[in-house]
Each structure stands twice: as C-alpha cells, then as structure tokens.
Amino acid sequence: MRIYADRAVAIFLVLVLWYQLSLSYGTDAVAAPAATFQRLVMLISTGFIGPHLNFTLSSWVISVLLAGVVGMSLGLLLGLHRASGLVFEPLIIAVSSLPKVTLYPMVLLICGLGQSSKIAFGFIHGVLPIMLFTLGAAREIPVHYVKTARTLGLNRVATLRRVMLPAMASGIVSGMRLGASLALLGVIIGEMFGAQRGLGFLLMNAIDINDTAQMAAVALILIFLALALNALVRLLIYVFDRHSLRSFTQLSAS
Amino acid sequence: MSTRSHRSYDGIRLLLITSFLFLLELACQMGWVQSQVMVPPTLMVHTLWKLLHSDAMVADIAITFSEAFQALVIAVMLGMVLGWLMHRWSRLSDVLYPVLSSWYSIPVFALYPMLIAFMGLNQRPVIAIGVLMAFSAMALNMRHGLQAIPTVLNKSARVMGVRNFPFLLHVQLPAILPSLMTGFKMAATYAFIGVIMAEFILSPRGLGHAISFAYNDFDTRSMYALMLLIIIVSTSVQWVLIQIERRVLAHRATLGSL
Amino acid sequence: MAGHLSVEQLSLTYRSAGQAHTHAFGPVSFSVAPGEFVSIVGPSGCGKSSLLECVAGLIKPTKGEVNLNGQRIRDEVPAEVGMVFQQDASFPWLTVADNIAFGLRYGREIISTERIRFRVEEALEQVGLTEFANHYPSQLSGGMRQRVSMARTLVMRPQLLLLDEPFAALDPQTRLLMGEELLQLWRQSRASVLLITHSLEEAVMLSDRVLVMSARPGLLRHELVTGWSRDRHTDITTHQDFSAHVNALWAVLREEAIAAMRMQA
Numbered sequence: 001m002r003i004y005a006d007r008a009v010a011i012f013l014v015l016v017l018w019y020q021l022s023l024s025y026g027t028d029a030v031a032a033p034a035a036t037f038q039r040l041v042m043l044i045s046t047g048f049i050g051p052h053l054n055f056t057l058s059s060w061v062i063s064v065l066l067a068g069v070v071g072m073s074l075g076l077l078l079g080l081h082r083a084s085g086l087v088f089e090p091l092i093i094a095v096s097s098l099p100k101v102t103l104y105p106m107v108l109l110i111c112g113l114g115q116s117s118k119i120a121f122g123f124i125h126g127v128l129p130i131m132l133f134t135l136g137a138a139r140e141i142p143v144h145y146v147k148t149a150r151t152l153g154l155n156r157v158a159t160l161r162r163v164m165l166p167a168m169a170s171g172i173v174s175g176m177r178l179g180a181s182l183a184l185l186g187v188i189i190g191e192m193f194g195a196q197r198g199l200g201f202l203l204m205n206a207i208d209i210n211d212t213a214q215m216a217a218v219a220l221i222l223i224f225l226a227l228a229l230n231a232l233v234r235l236l237i238y239v240f241d242r243h244s245l246r247s248f249t250q251l252s253a254s
Numbered sequence: 255m256s257t258r259s260h261r262s263y264d265g266i267r268l269l270l271i272t273s274f275l276f277l278l279e280l281a282c283q284m285g286w287v288q289s290q291v292m293v294p295p296t297l298m299v300h301t302l303w304k305l306l307h308s309d310a311m312v313a314d315i316a317i318t319f320s321e322a323f324q325a326l327v328i329a330v331m332l333g334m335v336l337g338w339l340m341h342r343w344s345r346l347s348d349v350l351y352p353v354l355s356s357w358y359s360i361p362v363f364a365l366y367p368m369l370i371a372f373m374g375l376n377q378r379p380v381i382a383i384g385v386l387m388a389f390s391a392m393a394l395n396m397r398h399g400l401q402a403i404p405t406v407l408n409k410s411a412r413v414m415g416v417r418n419f420p421f422l423l424h425v426q427l428p429a430i431l432p433s434l435m436t437g438f439k440m441a442a443t444y445a446f447i448g449v450i451m452a453e454f455i456l457s458p459r460g461l462g463h464a465i466s467f468a469y470n471d472f473d474t475r476s477m478y479a480l481m482l483l484i485i486i487v488s489t490s491v492q493w494v495l496i497q498i499e500r501r502v503l504a505h506r507a508t509l510g511s512l
Numbered sequence: 513m514a515g516h517l518s519v520e521q522l523s524l525t526y527r528s529a530g531q532a533h534t535h536a537f538g539p540v541s542f543s544v545a546p547g548e549f550v551s552i553v554g555p556s557g558c559g560k561s562s563l564l565e566c567v568a569g570l571i572k573p574t575k576g577e578v579n580l581n582g583q584r585i586r587d588e589v590p591a592e593v594g595m596v597f598q599q600d601a602s603f604p605w606l607t608v609a610d611n612i613a614f615g616l617r618y619g620r621e622i623i624s625t626e627r628i629r630f631r632v633e634e635a636l637e638q639v640g641l642t643e644f645a646n647h648y649p650s651q652l653s654g655g656m657r658q659r660v661s662m663a664r665t666l667v668m669r670p671q672l673l674l675l676d677e678p679f680a681a682l683d684p685q686t687r688l689l690m691g692e693e694l695l696q697l698w699r700q701s702r703a704s705v706l707l708i709t710h711s712l713e714e715a716v717m718l719s720d721r722v723l724v725m726s727a728r729p730g731l732l733r734h735e736l737v738t739g740w741s742r743d744r745h746t747d748i749t750t751h752q753d754f755s756a757h758v759n760a761l762w763a764v765l766r767e768e769a770i771a772a773m774r775m776q777a
Binding site: 028106207 | 263267270290345348356358368371372447450455468469477481484485488489
C-alpha cells in the first residue's frame with residue numbers, strides 16, 4: 001500500500017516541478033500542466049487526434065509483427081545452431097549499438113516517404129532486441145529438458161512446441177517488450193521527417209511553430225502508450241507463465 | 255571458449271563481412287541498385303577520406319565527440335549516484351525502478367525544445383539529451399551490482415573489522431566492477447546515439463546534422479560516407495571497451511558473470 | 513581467559529516484510545571454555561545460523577546477553593572473533609595471498625607491511641596453499657577456497673572461531689580432509705571453536721561437546737560430552753564410543769528433524 005502512496009507523491013512532485021518550470025521559463029518554453037491537459041482533452045474530444053493516432057498505431061503494430069516474426073525465427077535458428085549463433089551474435093550486438101537514426105536517410109531512399117518507411121524504421125529498431133533475446137533464450141534451454149522430452153517419446157515438432165518454446169517464453173517476452181517499445185520510438189522518430197500524419201508529425205509540427213501545449217500533449221500521449229504497452233506485457237507474462245507451467249507438468253504426468 | 259575457436263569464428267565473421275561488402279560493391283557498379291539509393295563501398299571510403307580533409311567536417315566531428323564524451327561523463331556520475339541511492343533506500347527504488355527500466359521507451363528528444371529554452375541554442379541541450387538517454391542504464395546497473403554483492407562478502411568484511419570508507423573502496427567497488435563495466439558500455443552506446451539523434455533531428459551542428467544536411471541536399475555520397483564513419487567509430491569504441499573489460503575482469507569466473 | 517564465551521538467555525524474534533513475528537530461536541544459554549571445541553547440531557530452520565550471527569555481533573539479539581572474556585558483545589564484531597561461512601567468501605578479484613592479507617591490511621589494527629607478509633606466509637603454510645599464493649580463487653577448487661577463508665580468518669589470531677557449516681558445500685571426501693585440517697589448526701591456534709554442522713558424525717568426530725537444538729524456535733534440548741583427548745584425529749570414528757555418541761544424538765535429533773520437516777510442508 002505504501003508503494004502506491006509513494007508513487008502518488010512522486011507524481012505530485014513531478015507535476016509541481018512542471019508547473020514551477022512553466023512559471024519560471026514562461027509558457028513559450030514550457031507549457032503549463034493545466035494548458036497541456038486542456039489541449040489533450042481538446043485533441044481527443046474533437047477527434048483531431050484520431051487519424052494521427054491511427055497512422056502511428058497501425059505502423060507500430062505492423063512493424064512489431066514483422067519484427068516479431070523475423071526476430072523470433074532468426075533468433076531461434078541462431079540460438080539452436082550453436083556455431084551460427086556464435087558467429088553472428090557479436091555482429092548483431094555491434095549493429096544494435098549503432099545510432100540507427102543514421103540509417104534513416106538510407107531507408108527513406110529505399111522506401112520513399114510513405115507509411116512503409118515508418119514501418120521499416122519501427123522494424124529496424126525492434127527486430128534486433130527480439131533477435132538477441134530469442135537467441136539467448138534458445139541457447140539457455142536446459143539440456144535436460146530436451147533429453148526428457150526425447151525419453152518421453154516426443155518428435156521434433158512436439159518438442160519444439162511443448163517444451164522448448166515454453167522454456168523460452170520469459171526470454172521471448174522480455175525481448176518483445178523491449179522490441180515493441182523501441183519500435184514505437186522508431187516509428188515516432190520516422191514520422192518526424194517527411195510525414196504528413198502521425199504522432200511524430202504532430203510533435204515535429206508543434207516544435208516548428210513552437211506550440212508548447214501541443215508538444216507536451218503529444219508527449220503525454222506517447223508516455224501513456226509506453227505505459228499501456230508495459231501493462232499489456234505484464235498481462236501477457238501472466239498468461240504465458242501459467243500456461244507454460246501447465247504444459248510441461250501435464251506432459252510429465254502423461 | 256578456447257582462443258582457437260575464438261579466432262576461427264572471428265575469421266568467419268571477417269569473411270562474411272567482406273563478402274557482403276563485395277556483393278554490395280558489385281551490385282552498385284553493375285547498376286542493380288540505383289545510384290540515388292546506394293553508393294558503392296569504395297566510393298563511400300573515398301568520399302570519407304576527402305571529407306576528413308575538410309575543416310568544416312572535422313569541426314563537426316569534433317563537436318559530436320566532445321558532446322558525446324561530456325554526456326557520458328555526466329551520465330556515468332549521475333547514474334552511479336542514483337544507483338547507489340536506489341540501493342540504499344528501497345522505497346526510492348520501488349518508485350524509480352519501474353520508471354527507469356522503461357526509460358528507453360520514453361521519447362526524451364521531445365524535451366529538446368524545452369531544453370533549448372533553458373540552456374540556449376548551443377551544445378548543452380544536445381549533451382542533455384545524451385545524458386537523459388544514457389544515465390538510466392548506468393543507474394540500473396549500479397543498483398544491480400550493489401544488490402548482487404553476495405551477503406557473505408559483506409559479513410566477512412564486517413567480521414574482519416573492515417568498515418566505512420575502506421569497505422566502500424576495497425569491497426564494494428571491486429565487487430561491483432563487472433556491473434559498472436556493463437553499465438559503462440551501455441551508457442557509452444546511448445550517449446553517442448542520443449547525441450547523434452539530437453543533432454540529426456534538431457541541431458544545426460555536428461555529425462548528425464551533417465548527415466541530415468547531406469540527405470536534404472541529395473548528396474548521397476557524403477551521406478553514406480558519414481554513416482560509414484559513424485559505423486567505424488561506434489564499433490571501434492565498443493571493441494575498445496570490450497578489451498578493457500576483459501583485462502579488468504580477467505580473473506573473475508565466480509562473481510558477477512556477464 | 514582467552515576465548516571464554518558465555519551466552520545467557522539469548523533469543524531472537526524478527527519480523528520480515530509484512531509478516532507476523534518469527535521467533536527464530538531461544539532462549540538459549542551455554543558457554544564455551546577457553547580452547548574448547550563445541551558443535552551445535554539441529555534440524556533445518558532451527559535458527560542455528562542466526563544464533564551464531566548473534567554470538568558474532570552481526571545481529572542484535574532481541575533478549576539475552578553474549579559475553580566474550582567477560583565483555584559484552586553488542587552490535588559490533590569484537591576483534592577476538594573470527595568467522596567462516598558456508599558460502600565461498602573469498603574475494604574473486606584478489607589473489608590468495610591478498611585475500612589472506614585483507615583483514616590485516618584494511619581492518620582494525622595498523623600493521624606494518626613486513627609483518628603482514630610474514631603472517632600471510634605463515635598462514636599459507638598452515639593451510640597448505642603456499643604454491644597457490646598468487647592464484648586467483650576462480651582457479652581453485654571449492655575446498656581450497658574454503659581454506660583461503662580459513663587462513664584469512666586465522667591470520668587475525670581470533671580467540672573465538674565461529675564456523676557456520678563451513679564444509680557443507682564440499683564433497684564428503686574433501687569434507688573429511690578439511691575436518692582433519694581443522695583439528696590441526698585448532699590445536700595450533702588454541703582458539704575456542706563453535707561449529708555449526710548438519711552432520712552428526714562430523715560433530716562427534718571433531719568436538720569436545722555437542723549441543724542439540726530443537727526445531728524452530730530453537731532451544732537447547734540436549735548436550736553430549738564426547739570426552740575425546742585434545743590430540744584426536746579423524747580416525748576417532750573407530751573409537752568404541754563413537755557410534756554410541758552418534759546414535760544418542762540421532763535419538764534426540766530425529767524427532768526434531770521430523771517436526772521441522774512438517775513445519776516446512
């Protein structure tokens with residue numbers, strides 16, 4: 001219980017600080033909390049935010065799905081085939097420490113300015129952690145799990161589905177969580193150049209005309225999306241965790 | 255892993271990279287890829303070489319490096335203090351930990367205009383963005399390091415009468431060194447990324463800006479040349495840090511494996 | 513009266529996060545005479561480790577007193593106490609020699625570098641690790657690492673040596689060898705020893721007296737005097753009284769062990 005009180009206090013302090021900053025530096029630098037919330041309400045209630053939100057979310061979801069499929073398959077392959085994993089992993093880590101934003105011009109040249117480039121940005125940001133985490137999870141499957149499955153008479157596919165994937169579940173979920181968050185970031189940054197719609201576009205627009213209330217309102221929406229994602233992942237972990245436990249114990253009992 | 259297999263994997267990687275570059279070169283020269291989209295690697299290197307002789311470019315590069323370095327230093331110090339505080343006061347940790355662990359998903363660059371208002375249109379907002387991106391990794395690793403010190407080490411030190419400053423210096427600091435190194439590597443990566451990103455999107459100076467400018471100017475050669483430079487710098491820095499890490503942590507198989 | 517330990521009505525009750533009070537052990541009262549080797553055996557969870565940490569001064573007891581040589585131990589570990597734990601406590605970033613020197617270098621007293629080097633060499637010889645002085649713990653086996661901890665403790669010349677299941681993580685053969693070494697070190701150092709162990713054979717083999725603790729909350733249920741001479745070795749197991757002693761202990765401990773198992777279920 002105390003923790004909720006602490007968090008409430010922390011949020012309150014942040015709001016106070018925010019208010020103070022808007023007073024000290026003027027609302028041309030920092031929008032006041034009240035004005036921000038007003039703008040937020042207005043954006044939502046007038047439906048203005050609708051198409052932009054739609055654009056961003058659709059790009060995001062597609063990029064996450066792509067990153068998930070590609071990342072997980074490659075990660076699984078590399079994790080299970082030891083030699084390939086050892087060869088490629090340092091390369092993947094090296095690529096993920098690059099400022100991917102510098103690849104943007106290249107992506108824009110290849111994909112053009114439409115939605116596909118935004119999806120590509122999200123993909124680039126999201127696929128690497130998903131790949132790395134899946135690779136790690138596949139590698140760490142305890143050897144005796146697979147041996148047990150074999151003594152129980154499971155074929156390859158059943159072993160993969162009933163033993164290996166559940167064993168990797170928590171690693172994959174961690175990777176997906178990181179990947180999805182970074183994908184959102186990628187999509188937003190991508191929308192900040194050469195886009196006509198999307199939350200990133202709204203943000204860049206607001207920066208260009210120095211509409212601080214809009215900047216803050218969009219930022220709040222983005223933070224909310226990030227929090228919603230984390231809550232969703234926590235829910236998924238709950239589902240996955242129980243599910244995997246059930247699968248494996250059911251197996252040993254049969 | 256034995257050094258022999260280590261070297262053969264390195265060899266395979268080198269082979270892969272060179273084949274990739276060779277194919278890319280071929281694709282560009284044969285016109286399979288349009289020249290507006292991609293530039294042959296040899297031309298990238300050539301253009302980079304020319305750029306490095308231009309004063310303006312060298313100035314931009316220097317600006318970026320100095321910004322990234324300052325961001326790293328501040329982020330490391332801030333992160334270490336914060337991590338230590340979170341370890342010391344679990345209530346603080348309860349509040350901050352969820353925030354810091356999802357910090358990467360927060361678009362900190364949205365604060366950039368606000369930072370310009372505070373600090374003026376100079377290097378400082380860029381450095382601030384670098385700090386904001388990097389400090390959370392350092393804080394989390396510092397906290398993790400301190401939490402992970404086996405209790406038996408703390409108890410043994412107490413029994414031997416080693417306390418206060420000698421305890422901090424001779425027990426805690428060496429014990430958390432692996433985590434500090436991990437945090438440092440991550441902070442270095444993110445400081446660099448943050449600075450480049452801030453320059454790319456919103457700054458009139460630096461390497462990130464130069465790339466953006468080249469793109470907008472349809473100067474694909476310079477654009478790719480600079481991207482190549484960033485790749486070279488980033489991988490070199492990572493490589494150096496990994497070597498340092500290997501030396502520093504040479505004898506520890508037991509505590510804090512990475 | 514070097515190494516005279518007196519424990520009076522010691523008990524510990526604590527509250528962990530959001531739970532009710534847990535009565536860990538006590539009240540217990542016992543003493544260890546100077547130079548005596550006493551073991552404590554008891555079922556899991558009976559509070560033996562907490563008891564030992566209270567004796568050391570690492571934890572403050574809820575009630576009761578611990579006195580060493582007539583001086584009260586509160587919440588500071590006295591210089592005369594040394595302690596070896598079950599887990600590996602060697603510092604992985606230091607060599608064996610630097611590990612052993614650690615307490616001398618950064619502890620309570622200021623000792624000259626020369627003297628430190630002398631005492632470290634002496635300790636290395638005592639535990640048979642002289643050739644490994646410049647090795648790192650990661651290069652040593654579990655038994656050797658425990659010897660490092662032992663040497664690091666003994667080099668500080670403790671009057672009271674506290675051992676919390678020091679050999680529990682080792683294989684049975686190493687354990688036996690370490691027991692033999694411990695007897696020798698005990699004789700050489702003339703310290704009083706308070707050992708916690710799960711192994712009845714080990715307790716009877718090594719000790720002058722064995723105390724049996726009940727299941728949680730731990731109370732002293734039984735005391736057994738072995739009557740061995742100071743000059744004993746681990747082949748004392750062949751002595752005609754050995755099995756009788758072990759059986760006597762098990763007769764008491766068995767009930768407690770069953771009760772403890774039920775408590776955890």
